[in-house]
Amino acid sequence: MSNKYSGGCDHIHTHADDEPVDNHTCHCSVCKRVTGQPTTHVVFFKHEDMHVDNENGLNRQPFNDQNPEGPLELCTCATCGTPIMLDDKQRRIRVIVPNLMGYDPASLPPTYHAFYDPATGVPKPADGRPVHEGLRPDFVWPVAA
Ligand SMILES: [Zn+2]
Numbered sequence: 001m002s003n004k005y006s007g008g009c010d011h012i013h014t015h016a017d018d019e020p021v022d023n024h025t026c027h028c029s030v031c032k033r034v035t036g037q038p039t040t041h042v043v044f045f046k047h048e049d050m051h052v053d054n055e056n057g058l059n060r061q062p063f064n065d066q067n068p069e070g071p072l073e074l075c076t077c078a079t080c081g082t083p084i085m086l087d088d089k090q091r092r093i094r095v096i097v098p099n100l101m102g103y104d105p106a107s108l109p110p111t112y113h114a115f116y117d118p119a120t121g122v123p124k125p126a127d128g129r130p131v132h133e134g135l136r137p138d139f140v141w142p143v144a145a
């Protein structure tokens with residue numbers, strides 16, 4: 001069995017056979033805090049396109065611990081603690097951070113920079129990809145299936 005995109009840990013596997021709906025390098029403070037990385041490569045799939053084989057094996061916690069009512073939950077493996085995905089309580093998207101969640105980052109190259117904030121003092125990225133202060137302006141949230 002081979003899927004277009006697959007990842008997870010030894011206990012929980014995720015996969016998608018459809019293309020993501022958004023793919024960016026995130027500069028936001030929440031991603032920084034959660035991942036410990038200066039920027040985070042973030043891939044959005046439509047909720048129904050990202051499949052999980054053992055959903056009962058997930059621990060769920062608010063992605064943003066400063067906004068626990070927010071829609072995104074960080075799902076980690078209850079057995080080994082590996083981050084598996086971010087799940088949207090509104091069932092619009094599921095989010096993969098390729099380098100932390102068992103995916104090949106090179107197979108999912110980000111197309112732009114999101115949530116870049118010049119006030120942080122970080123130099124504006126100059127790799128040629130568009131830089132936005134939020135998500136790309138033409139991003140449309142998928143409707144929950
Ligand atoms: Zn972020």
Ligand SMILES: [Zn+2]
Nearest residue numbers: 009011077080
């Ligand atoms: Zn595991």
